[in-house]
Amino acid sequence: MPLPHLQTLDTLTATILIDNDLDPISPIPPDTVDITNGLIRTLATSSPHGVHDRGDAHKELRMEDICCAAHGVSILVTATKDGQQHSVLFDAGPEGGVWEGNVRRLGLQAESVEVVMLSHWHRDHSGGLTRAIELITEAKKASGSSAPTIVDLHPDRPEYRGMAIGKEIISLQADPTFEEIEHAGGEIRKEAEGHTILDDFFYISGEIPRRTTYETGLKGGMRFEKDQDENEEEGDWFSDEIIADERFLMCNLKGKGIVMFTACSHAGVVNCARHAVKLLDDVPLHAIIGGFHLATSEAAQMESTVQDLKKLDPAVILPGHCTGWRAKFAIERQMPGAMVPCSVGMRIKF
Numbered sequence: 001m002p003l004p005h006l007q008t009l010d011t012l013t014a015t016i017l018i019d020n021d022l023d024p025i026s027p028i029p030p031d032t033v034d035i036t037n038g039l040i041r042t043l044a045t046s047s048p049h050g051v052h053d054r055g056d057a058h059k060e061l062r063m064e065d066i067c068c069a070a071h072g073v074s075i076l077v078t079a080t081k082d083g084q085q086h087s088v089l090f091d092a093g094p095e096g097g098v099w100e101g102n103v104r105r106l107g108l109q110a111e112s113v114e115v116v117m118l119s120h121w122h123r124d125h126s127g128g129l130t131r132a133i134e135l136i137t138e139a140k141k142a143s144g145s146s147a148p149t150i151v152d153l154h155p156d157r158p159e160y161r162g163m164a165i166g167k168e169i170i171s172l173q174a175d176p177t178f179e180e181i182e183h184a185g186g187e188i189r190k191e192a193e194g195h196t197i198l199d200d201f202f203y204i205s206g207e208i209p210r211r212t213t214y215e216t217g218l219k220g221g222m223r224f225e226k227d228q229d230e231n232e233e234e235g236d237w238f239s240d241e242i243i244a245d246e247r248f249l250m251c252n253l254k255g256k257g258i259v260m261f262t263a264c265s266h267a268g269v270v271n272c273a274r275h276a277v278k279l280l281d282d283v284p285l286h287a288i289i290g291g292f293h294l295a296t297s298e299a300a301q302m303e304s305t306v307q308d309l310k311k312l313d314p315a316v317i318l319p320g321h322c323t324g325w326r327a328k329f330a331i332e333r334q335m336p337g338a339m340v341p342c343s344v345g346m347r348i349k350f
């Protein structure tokens, strides 16, 4: 199913609002991306805090201007074409307070967010959702805008997700309910199929086809479903390693190609990337950004993933969140010059 109607964008910027990683010091490989914020050097030289009592020093770098890392993902993606601009928020991380704090530290205008999308129902991506929607909606009102905050969700929300550890089942906190999201000010769109948003600037995938033999889902993943017609607490836990509700976000950047945002890659980052490439025939894969969920993987799976990523040949790779240090090390070793640290607070121009 090709996507001839997906627009070719003039510019694309991603701001990492939440990620597991904070690395504002490491250099960026040349010929990859432009980092316009989030590095200590930029924070220092653009510091708004003037000082006049320290000889030749005229600015102070404040630690509270540096964003905080957390276990999860939230990325603000902004694109332009022919002078028109659109912004989508890709997930909201694990906690509203972290989202709010980092937006404040970055000095961002939350009203620019038109669509909030949730990649999948997992609390490390949805925990900050209601607070983010509240803040975006408040900021819109304060700026005199009557535009709604659209929230793009997969309709299949489990009552709870959890994990099996040995013989024990551990529940995660519930994802926000549809009612809570609406109450926060969100206008819900439930979408299980792939579709474009915001004047065809962006594409949100449907279910990601599982094709590789080695990407087998989230080991020990569980979901709790209530019994029909039973009282509140009655229900059962089921194995749910596939996480079929997971979706990625992608766009097509002029002169560069596909830029793909993947939150956890429970479907496998190679399955995600191959699906994106298939959707946009003849467009090269330029960049992959997000969690590759290799932190707990066996060495053989990691090796197969890196080998197949190499064949896909993205120019830029930003492995964040649940990728894990071993996989990042393998990517850097086997794909030298392509990896950029996915550090919270970074504003990345592709």
Ligand SMILES: [Zn+2]
Residues within 6 Å of the ligand: 120, 122, 264, 266
């Ligand atoms: Zn997940």
Ligand SMILES: [Zn+2]
Residues within 6 Å of the ligand: 072, 073, 122, 124, 125, 263, 264, 291, 321, 322
């Ligand atoms: Zn995750």
